[in-house]
Amino acid sequence: MQGVARFDRRTKLLVQRLHAGDIAIIDHPDLDGVAAEALADRQIAAVVNLSPFITGRYPNAGPSILLRAGIPLYECHDSNLADAVQEGAKVTISGNTLCLNHLPEASFPLQRLDEARVQQLLELAQQRLKSELRAFAQNTLEYLQEESDALLDVLAVPEISTPIAGRHAVVVVRGERFKQDLIAIRNYLREMRPVLIAVDGGADALLEMGFHPDIIVGDMDSVGDKALRCGAELVVHQYTSTERVSPGLERVQRLGLPHKVWRTPGTSEDIAMLLAYEKGAQLIVAVGTHFSLLEFLEKGRRGMSSTFLTRLRVGDKLVDAKGVSQLYPKRFAWREFGWLFVAALTPVVVAFLLSPIGRDLVRLLMVWLRLRLHF
Structure with a gap:
């Protein structure tokens, strides 16, 4: 090879x-x-x-x-x-x-x-998953008190120009089957025209499907240059646990793109939902977000305190669309195909019967039937 x-x-x-x-x-x-x-x-x-x-x-x-x-x-x-x-x-x-x-x-x-x-x-x-779950739960409890003050108190949300109040907001994260779930709610996106908030690489997926993200939130390390330059508002997530400048912040500064910085604990998908909530979204639809043990372990996270607290805060407005594509997978409907075939064939048959050749064939068929019935 x-x-x-x-x-x-x-x-x-x-x-x-x-x-x-x-x-x-x-x-x-x-x-x-x-x-x-x-x-x-x-x-x-x-x-x-x-x-x-x-x-x-x-x-x-x-x-x-x-x-x-x-x-x-x-x-x-x-x-x-x-x-x-x-x-x-x-x-x-x-x-x-x-x-x-x-x-x-x-x-x-x-x-x-x-x-x-x-x-x-x-x-x-x-076989080792049980011990990992125990350690994960312990870490979550340890950080719960530490992060609760920052995430449950009044948040210093950056000012943005995209109107969110009273509208639906869709938060798109690069999670398991997120592209299939986006396809499943494509009609909803076109009809309701919600505010599209992409978390890092979720912006690339939206562009691939022909949708334009309104806001991109995250550390900006996995989103493509095309998405960064698409005109969406950029909110760079700066973690409070480090004084080191976010690589994403350096990147958007190097590209000369206007942006806002939000220094807060939690994951980027957490603050994307908090942004929509604090700005008055009527409904928050989450696509591709992480909430299971395996998903957090795959992301290299040792706990989920911030996500737990975030969902407590926004839960009354949150609709999790994760896995919606598996609720009713599209199947090939032979009955519908059959009716479509009949509908397409009908005008052809009528036109043929009204033609001279068609009329002659009908007469021959009638003569043949009379002879068969007579004998």
């Missing part, structure tokens, strides 16, 4: 540069489902991971998604590959070895993961 190699330690940034047939080189322990779906959508030839696809902490969905898409998975435990590979250089995978075409003497051993091995690792991880 040969292909162009592309490497990035942040999978969500790498996805933006991948093309069909590329070989993606990542450094992503416990590859999550959202990242795997993004890789699969690029129709790449293979994925080489410098970290274990499954560490055993919890049963992550990413490897199974890629295998179902027919994408081979390899692990490489030689960290020198990250320094040796060049962006856009061709590499060859032969058996369990990766070779750099521009450095024939450089080769790196690989370990391929097939479906049987992935299933075995997932079963072992499932």
Whole structure:
């Protein structure tokens, strides 16, 4: 197998540069489902991971998604590959070895993961899930008191020009099946024309579907330049737990884009919902948001105190559309197709019967029927 190699330690940034047939080189322990779906959508030839696809902490969905898409998975435990590979250089995978075409003497051993091995690792991880849940719950309780004051008191929400009061607001997050859920509520988006609040990469998905985000909230590290420049208001999330300037803030400043900074605890999807709530949204529809243990573990979070508090605060207006695409999946309706076929065929039959040839055929048929009935 040969292909162009592309490497990035942040999978969500790498996805933006991948093309069909590329070989993606990542450094992503416990590859999550959202990242795997993004890789699969690029129709790449293979994925080489410098970290274990499954560490055993919890049963992550990413490897199974890629295998179902027919994408081979390899692990490489030689960290020198990250320094040796060049962006856009061709590499060859032969058996369990990766070779750099521009450095024939450089080769790196690989370990391929097939479906049987992935299933075995997932079963072992499932056995450890109870201890992870206990630690997750403990961390949540510890941070609950610390973050409750900041999230339940009066919030210093930045001023924005997009009118939200009295309108519906849709918060779009890059979560599991979020694109399918967006498609499922597409008619609602067109008819109600709600305020579209995208969280980071959710803005790219909205643009792909032909919708224009009104506001983009987040640390701005995984949203494309096209989305940043689409004219949406930008609210950069600056965490209170660090004095370090957000990489996203540096990015929008470098691009010369107008923006607001909101320094507050919690996740970016939390503050997106709080923004809609505090600005008077009549209804808040959440698409792709995270709320389960596995989803938080996949995001690398050790607790969910801020999300718990946020949902307590906005719960009276919140409608979670997560998974709505699975409620009534579209099926091919043969009955509807049959009526459509009859409707299309009717004018053709009528026109034929009114033609001279059609009338002659009808007369012949009538004569034949009389003869059959007579004898």
